[in-house]
Amino acid sequence: NAGVTQTPKFQVLKTGQSMTLQCAQDMNHNSMYWYRQDPGMGLRLIYYSASEGTTDKGEVPNGYNVSRLNKREFSLRLESAAPSQTSVYFCASSQPGRLNTEAFFGQGTRLTVV
Amino acid sequence: GDSVTQMEGPVTLSEEAFLTINCTYTATGYPSLFWYVQYPGEGLQLLLKATKADDKGSNKGFEATYRKETTSFHLEKGSVQVSDSAVYFCALTTTGNQFYFGTGTSLTVIP
Numbered sequence: 162n163a164g165v166t167q168t169p170k171f172q173v174l175k176t177g178q179s180m181t182l183q184c185a186q187d188m189n190h191n192s193m194y195w196y197r198q199d200p201g202m203g204l205r206l207i208y209y210s211a212s213e214g215t216t217d218k219g220e221v222p223n224g225y226n227v228s229r230l231n232k233r234e235f236s237l238r239l240e241s242a243a244p245s246q247t248s249v250y251f252c253a254s255s256q257p258g259r260l261n262t263e264a265f266f267g268q269g270t271r272l273t274v275v
Numbered sequence: 276g277d278s279v280t281q282m283e284g285p286v287t288l289s290e291e292a293f294l295t296i297n298c299t300y301t302a303t304g305y306p307s308l309f310w311y312v313q314y315p316g317e318g319l320q321l322l323l324k325a326t327k328a329d330d331k332g333s334n335k336g337f338e339a340t341y342r343k344e345t346t347s348f349h350l351e352k353g354s355v356q357v358s359d360s361a362v363y364f365c366a367l368t369t370t371g372n373q374f375y376f377g378t379g380t381s382l383t384v385i386p
Contacts, residue, residue: 264368269318
């Protein structure tokens with residue numbers, strides 16, 4: 162089982178460049194998330210999508226856009242990268258239910274903006 | 276709003292020592308509680324979970340009990356191994372649509 166797959170695993174961008182981080186899950190989950198992880202700050206939610214066609218801002222949405230292309234895929238776009246966006250980005254998915262299930266995470270994308 | 280507070284790290288222990296990582300939470304509803312582990316260069320993996328008060332989650336020798344009266348979910352292991360070196364995150368969800376994570380506790384186990 163692939164679970165949650167993120168691409169790319171590593172990326173170096175120059176300030177002002179754009180890129181899209183891809184995420185796909187094969188567990189038929191309704192909810193998907195993008196987090197960033199920075200030293201000493203844990204995980205911070207950028208955007209989430211409760212279902213296909215819907216997206217909502219999280220704690221740190223500025224500088225990012227997302228697209229829930231279909232139930233499987235949830236992409237994160239940086240339109241004009243800044244050094245402050247140097248981070249590790251994680252995509253996750255979950256299937257809310259009566260006994261709330263856990264979130265499943267991808268392996269992460271390590272992004273450096275120079 | 277909902278939140279999780281966990282023990283600051285880093286924590287360094289000798290092999291076979293007892294481990295406790297404290298986690299307390301604030302939630303408006305009835306949360307499910309989780310411990311995740313992150314090994315170097317990897318994503319987060321679920322370690323254990325508990326979905327209601329007094330439940331005990333356990334896996335790989337780790338345990339945590341959902342204590343509603345103290346709003347806590349402390350992680351324990353009786354005898355740590357070098358292979359347990361990782362970052363541990365406490366987390367909760369009340370809706371299944373939003374997860375709240377602690378800042379993580381780095382554990383290093385030395386032989």
